[in-house]
Amino acid sequence: MDIGEGPETLEKPVEKRAVEEELRSLLVPDLKDLPSTPRSAVExxxxxxxxxxxxxxxxxxxxxxxxxxxxxxxxxxxxxxxxxxxxxxxxxxxxxxxxxxxxxxxxxxxxxxxxxxxxxxxxxxxxxxxxxxxxxxxxxxxxxxxxxxxxxxxxxxxxxxxxxxxxxxxxxxxxxxxxxxxxxxxxxxxxxxxxxxxxxxxxxxxxxxxx
Known part of the structure; x- marks a missing residue:
């Protein structure tokens, strides 16, 4: 096995995907959690x-x-x-x-x-x-x-x-x-x-x- 294909190297893409998914969940709300109508400026x-x-x-x-x-x-x-x-x-x-x-x-x-x-x-x-x-x-x-x-x-x-x-x-x-x-x-x-x-x-x- 080449040095570039070691266990640590293989884990990095997995960790990166996990971080991206967590970030996406924070930035993009789940539709089911949104109100049926947006809150007005007064509300x-x-x-x-x-x-x-x-x-x-x-x-x-x-x-x-x-x-x-x-x-x-x-x-x-x-x-x-x-x-x-x-x-x-x-x-x-x-x-x-x-x-x-x-x-x-x-x-x-x-x-x-x-x-x-x-x-x-x-x-x-x-x-x-x-x-x-x-x-x-x-x-x-x-x-x-x-x-x-x-x-x-x-x-x-x-x-x-x-x-x-x-x-x-x-x-x-x-x-x-x-x-x-x-x-x-x-x-x-x-x-x-x-x-x-x-x-x-x-x-x-x-x-x-x-x-």
């Missing part, structure tokens, strides 16, 4: 909280909170306005003393940001002739509102929990630790609204689609 980057019956029965809102304190506020798919005949027909960011749609926040210091409280009004939503006040839910600085809703209020009817979000707020860092106690998570809200049984028969919530 991946935000913790979802829900303000159920916020100040009034049926006024359900959501707060999607990022680790940096940024919060996305909107009405939940279970909000009473969305159950009205024909759904939401208009939205107005003029809440009396201030028109939220006119704010222009600039610079790192967020100049001109409006400082709001949990019960501060963000906008008024009209559905079937009834008006519903959408609240801030958290204490913080209003950075922007979703002006697209003014021309396209239907976004609330079809994607309230994504494209139909109402406003973006920078919350107070001291308040973030209290979110979990103050607002239930997704599963808690489902139990409270009896949505688990509805989901089993094919009635699902609005999808968390992203644009």
């Amino acid at each position: 991946s980057n935000f913790v979802r909280y829900y303000a159920v019956d916020f100040l009034k029965p049926g006024h359900d809102q959501y707060i999607y909170c990022h680790a940096n304190g940024l919060c996305v506020i909107g009405i939940a798919p279970t909000h009473r306005a969305l159950s009205e005949e024909k759904g939401v027909s208009s939205i107005d960011f003029n809440v009396g003393k201030s028109d939220r749609s006119e704010i222009k926040v600039t610079g790192k210091r967020k100049r001109n940001a409006q400082h709001l409280h949990p019960d501060s009004a963000l906008c008024n939503v009209c559905a079937n002739g009834s008006f519903y006040i959408v609240r801030c839910c958290v204490k913080g600085s209003l950075l922007e509102v979703n002006n697209r809703l003014i021309k396209h209020p239907d976004l609330l009817n079809f994607s309230a929990d994504s494209h139909g979000q109402n406003a973006t707020i920078m919350s107070k860092s001291s308040d973030e630790s209290r979110f979990e106690d103050a607002f239930p998570g997704l599963q808690s809200r489902r139990r409270r609204r009896n949505l688990e049984s509805a989901a089993r028969v094919g009635v699902a919530e609005h999808p968390m689609d992203e644009g």
